[in-house]
Amino acid sequence: MSRRFVLLAVLFNVCLIASNLFETKIFTAGALTLTGGLLIFPISYIINDCLTEIWGFRQARFVIWTAFIMNLFVVGVAQLVRILPSAPFWDGQEHFDYIFNADLRITIASMLAFICGSLVNSMIMDKMHRAAPEGKGFGWRAIVSTLGGESLDSIIFFPIAFWPVGIRKIILLMVTQIILKTLYEIVILPVTSAFV
Numbered sequence: 001m002s003r004r005f006v007l008l009a010v011l012f013n014v015c016l017i018a019s020n021l022f023e024t025k026i027f028t029a030g031a032l033t034l035t036g037g038l039l040i041f042p043i044s045y046i047i048n049d050c051l052t053e054i055w056g057f058r059q060a061r062f063v064i065w066t067a068f069i070m071n072l073f074v075v076g077v078a079q080l081v082r083i084l085p086s087a088p089f090w091d092g093q094e095h096f097d098y099i100f101n102a103d104l105r106i107t108i109a110s111m112l113a114f115i116c117g118s119l120v121n122s123m124i125m126d127k128m129h130r131a132a133p134e135g136k137g138f139g140w141r142a143i144v145s146t147l148g149g150e151s152l153d154s155i156i157f158f159p160i161a162f163w164p165v166g167i168r169k170i171i172l173l174m175v176t177q178i179i180l181k182t183l184y185e186i187v188i189l190p191v192t193s194a195f196v
Contacts, residue, residue, distance in 0.1 A: 005055060008047050009063045015044040016067045017074050020110050021099065023161075032176055033169070042184040045149060046192050048121050049142045049185075053196050057126035064118045068111065075107055109160035113153040121149025138196055139189050146185040147178070154178050 022036030044067075051060040078100040086093045124145035129135060154174040162170055185192075 005051070005059070008051055009066065012044055012047045012051070012063050013067045013070045015040050015047065016071050016114060019044065020071060020075075023110065024099075024103075024106065032180075033173060034176065034180070035173070038177060038180060042146075042150075042181045044118070045121055045146045045181070046142075046185060046188055048118055048149070049125055049145060049192060050196055052122045052125040052145075053129060053138060053141070057122055060122040060126075061119065064115065064122065067118075068115050071111065071114070105163075106161045109157045112160070113157035116156055117149040117151075117153025120152050121145045124148045138193055142189060142192060143182065143185055147182050150178050150181045 019037040019039075019041035022040060025036035027034055027036065048060060048064070051063055082097055082100055122145070125141050128137070128141040128144065132141070154177050158170045158174045158177070162173065
């Protein structure tokens, strides 16, 4: 394995774990309602595109499954740490629980959405790459694969994770996230293309 592959694999894992920690924060930007994960999760799709484009679907799939397992590991260890008795002088348990108390519904939604969306993103990228003459059209592949993967991710995640907020808000969250994450891909595309 090359150093670049290892670096991208590690960064992919960090992006997934961090985005899951940030996803529970809901904020507004003007008229938009967004989740904190939006700031970092799209980077995982950009890395996924690079991995698939350079090393192929098989290697990208390995990194995706590794990230899935590492995320599961972090969730499990966080639950273990939560139940450890607090030191008598420490008053942060409530705040720690608020961040790391894994809501089972959100955890399942996140894990399922990630694995499905990331694999679909990589499969689309790989199939388009194989069909492209001499590997041309990376930008188009990156956008289409992100749109496909992010759409599936949002269609799975938001209805399961945010069901209590109502279908109208869920649809608005899904559409907003899909559009913004795809725009994120488009804006960063010159950097991604230069790396590839």
